[in-house]
Amino acid sequence: xxxxxxxxxxxxxAKGLVEIGGKISLWLRExxxxxxxxxxxxxxxxxSLLIQENADPDVRTDLETFFETIAPEDSKRYVHRxxxxxxxxxxxxxxxxxxxxxxxxxxGRMALGTWxxxxxxxxxxxxxxxxxxxxxxxx
Amino acid sequence: xxxxxxxxxxxxxAKGLVEIGGKISLWLRExxxxxxxxxxxxxxxxxSLLIQENADPDVRTDLETFFETIAPEDSKRYVHRxxxxxxxxxxxxxxxxxxxxxxxxxxGRMALGTWxxxxxxxxxxxxxxxxxxxxxxxx
Amino acid sequence: xxxxxxxxxxxxxAKGLVEIGGKISLWLRExxxxxxxxxxxxxxxxxSLLIQENADPDVRTDLETFFETIAPEDSKRYVHRxxxxxxxxxxxxxxxxxxxxxxxxxxGRMALGTWxxxxxxxxxxxxxxxxxxxxxxxx
Numbered sequence: 001x002x003x004x005x006x007x008x009x010x011x012x013x014a015k016g017l018v019e020i021g022g023k024i025s026l027w028l029r030e031x032x033x034x035x036x037x038x039x040x041x042x043x044x045x046x047x048s049l050l051i052q053e054n055a056d057p058d059v060r061t062d063l064e065t066f067f068e069t070i071a072p073e074d075s076k077r078y079v080h081r082x083x084x085x086x087x088x089x090x091x092x093x094x095x096x097x098x099x100x101x102x103x104x105x106x107x108g109r110m111a112l113g114t115w116x117x118x119x120x121x122x123x124x125x126x127x128x129x130x131x132x133x134x135x136x137x138x139x
Numbered sequence: 140x141x142x143x144x145x146x147x148x149x150x151x152x153a154k155g156l157v158e159i160g161g162k163i164s165l166w167l168r169e170x171x172x173x174x175x176x177x178x179x180x181x182x183x184x185x186x187s188l189l190i191q192e193n194a195d196p197d198v199r200t201d202l203e204t205f206f207e208t209i210a211p212e213d214s215k216r217y218v219h220r221x222x223x224x225x226x227x228x229x230x231x232x233x234x235x236x237x238x239x240x241x242x243x244x245x246x247g248r249m250a251l252g253t254w255x256x257x258x259x260x261x262x263x264x265x266x267x268x269x270x271x272x273x274x275x276x277x278x
Numbered sequence: 279x280x281x282x283x284x285x286x287x288x289x290x291x292a293k294g295l296v297e298i299g300g301k302i303s304l305w306l307r308e309x310x311x312x313x314x315x316x317x318x319x320x321x322x323x324x325x326s327l328l329i330q331e332n333a334d335p336d337v338r339t340d341l342e343t344f345f346e347t348i349a350p351e352d353s354k355r356y357v358h359r360x361x362x363x364x365x366x367x368x369x370x371x372x373x374x375x376x377x378x379x380x381x382x383x384x385x386g387r388m389a390l391g392t393w394x395x396x397x398x399x400x401x402x403x404x405x406x407x408x409x410x411x412x413x414x415x416x417x
Contacts, residue, residue, distance in 0.1 A: 001140050001279050003313050003417065005384055035142050037178055037274055039315055039380045043391030045331045051238045052230060053184045058219035059230050066210070066231050071344070080336035091330060091337050092344050099329045099394075100380050102178045102239050104274035106144055111272045113182030116238075133389045135315055135382035137276070137415070139142065140279050174281050176317055176413055190377045191369060192323045197358035198369050205349070205370050241317045241378050243413035245283055250411045252321030255377075276415070278281065 001139055004031050008132040012122035015068075015086070017050065017060045020132065021110075021118035027134060028110065036105040036138015043131040046090035046123045048097035054117030067093050067123075090123035097121060105138055140278055143170050147271040151261035154207075154225070156189065156199045159271065160249075160257035166273060167249065175244040175277015182270040185229035185262045187236035193256030206232050206262075229262035236260060244277055279417055282309050286410040290400035293346075293364070295328065295338045298410065299388075299396035305412060306388065314383040314416015321409040324368035324401045326375035332395030345371050345401075368401035375399060383416055 006027050012018055028038065042049050053059045071092035075081050078088040101118070104111045112118075120130060145166050151157055167177065181188050192198045210231035214220050217227040240257070243250045251257075259269060284305055290296055306316065320327050331337045349370035353359050356366040379396070382389045390396075398408060 001142075003279075005313060005382060005389075035144060037176075037276060037315075039382055041380070041382050041389060043389070043394065045329065045391070045393055050234055051184065052234065056219055056221065058217075059227065062217045062219050062227050063231065063234055065216075066234075070209075070348075077343075078336075078340045080334055080340050082334070088337065088340050092341065095328055095330065095341055095344075096235055096374055098237075098376075102180070102241050102380050104144060104178055104180050104272045106272070111144075111180060111182070111274075113184070113270065115184055116182065131391065133382045133384070135389075137315060140281075174283060176315075176415060189373055190323065191373060195358055195360070197356075198366065201356045201358050201366050202370065202373055204355075205373075209348075235374055237376075241319070241380050243283060243317055243319050243411045245411070250283075250319060250321070250413075252323070252409065254323055255321065 004136040006134040010130045017119040033138040039135040041133040048121040143275045145273040149269040156258040172277040178274040180272040187260040282414040284412040288408040295397040311416040317413040319411040326399040
């Protein structure tokens with residue numbers, strides 16, 4: 001049984017979903033692990049990880065609209081306002097979504113379903129350089 | 140340290156919670172692992188995993204009602220409508236709930252609390268055959 | 279590769295966030311694991327785990343308000359009422375938040391970002407003694 005650690009940098013442009021599964025698969029292939037467990041960990045409280053449909057981009061649009069509605073930029077609702085109107089909604093979205101994902105590895109690949117893609121969900125308006133830790137364990 | 144992988148098939152009938160902890164426990168017992176980590180991974184973006192109260196069935200009713208209300212079948216809200224009125228709400232529920240769960244194994248059993256059960260939450264109206272990957276690691 | 283298991287007891291006073299990262303770090307230091315994977319598991323369906331901002335306490339206030347609003351104590355909404363007005367909202371919050379977290383270990387420490395703290399989110403009004411299982415795997 002072996003372990004590997006890697007730090008992935010993801011540049012975001014604005015609020016929204018960024019596909020990161022391709023970069024993860026590339027790194028995974030180099031590790032030569034056939035069976036194992038991959039943990040994906042986002043080092044931020046205003047961005048999240050999400051496994052979602054990778055086919056129709058309208059799904060991403062509707063997801064973004066949903067989270068915009070459930071945690072709106074509306075400073076009257078929040079006590080925490082010092083970091084801009086998009087900061088507290090970002091923390092709420094991060095609580096509702098995932099900071100970390102565990103994905104089994106089978107035959108050297110993530111055991112995702114056909115329609116599952118892996119995304120980083122940026123919750124801030126401004127571009128950010130996000131850090132995602134990959135931890136791999138297996139044979 | 141050993142690993143084991145298994146693919147569980149769960150037949151759903153309609154929207155709602157299906158208990159899957161019993162099937163997982165049965166498989167776990169055969170693996171002869173005393174201490175370890177179990178990862179449960181749902182290979183779909185319109186069904187979720189959930190650890191919830193296993194006692195009063197009213198809790199499941201109220202959970203189903205809550206998710207029906209927060210992400211209703213209302214085509215006016217969504218751009219993605221090609222797969223039926225229940226598809227986009229299913230993706231939103233999948234974002235709010237879990238695609239994967241990690242459960243420590245102690246004394247050969249999942250270290251669940253007394254009132255915790257493990258459920259697959261079907262978000263589509265029609266019956267589906269769902270795939271759940273089990274990954275086990277331990278001694 | 280080694281494993282370690284530990285049961286952490288957390289006393290809560292009322293609804294709200296309790297910092298537990300300090301206790302976890304203390305235990306982690308004693309295990310002498312440099313690279314690995316830590317799983318944190320909450321054995322309850324009316325309390326959750328959450329990674330959130332550890333700086334401005336106003337963030338915690340706003341998070342508490344958000345979850346009070348999205349799943350209010352309003353007995354007219356719920357069928358499950360036998361365990362008090364705060365019980366069904368507690369189960370809904372537990373479904374929206376996390377029961378378990380997986381955190382990579384690098385250089386003997388949790389690979390958290392600068393602003394990330396680990397919290398137990400108590401969803402019941404009354405004080406509770408909560409059990410959190412720690413599972414560690416690594417070298």
